[in-house]
Amino acid sequence: MADKMFQRMLAQVRRIPRGKVATYGDVAYASGFPGSARQVVWALRSGSGNGVPWHRVLGAGGKILLPGESGFEQRMRLHNEGVAFIGQRVDMKLHRHAFFGRSAPKKKKARARR
């Protein structure tokens, strides 16, 4: 069931060329599951290790959300691929991978006051 979802998400991640990055939300959207950014995480945690450049997947804004050493390793790998860092984040302006030309449209703003 969900395996299909992971396969698709992982497939998108694999499409990210060296020196490029993407956000969880973008991967989810490109995979056909807008809003399921969390599932991308599961896909990476459970299905990574197989030619899946998990280190090219970041949080919104190019922030590395990985805790501990993994995060450190990710930062190092990206930096090694030529990714420019701005403080603790990645320069999405230059490295954001445009999946198939379609970019995730920003959400609506009318969110009824709470």
Place this chain on the structure above:
DNA sequence: GATATGACGTCAT
């Protein structure tokens, strides 16, 4: 089946 959790995203304050 219900509840809690999580490498998230976005908006409001």
Place this chain on the structure above:
DNA sequence: CATGACGCCATAT
């Protein structure tokens, strides 16, 4: 920029 709240959905217990 920090904090809080809500949405989204597959796993784990």
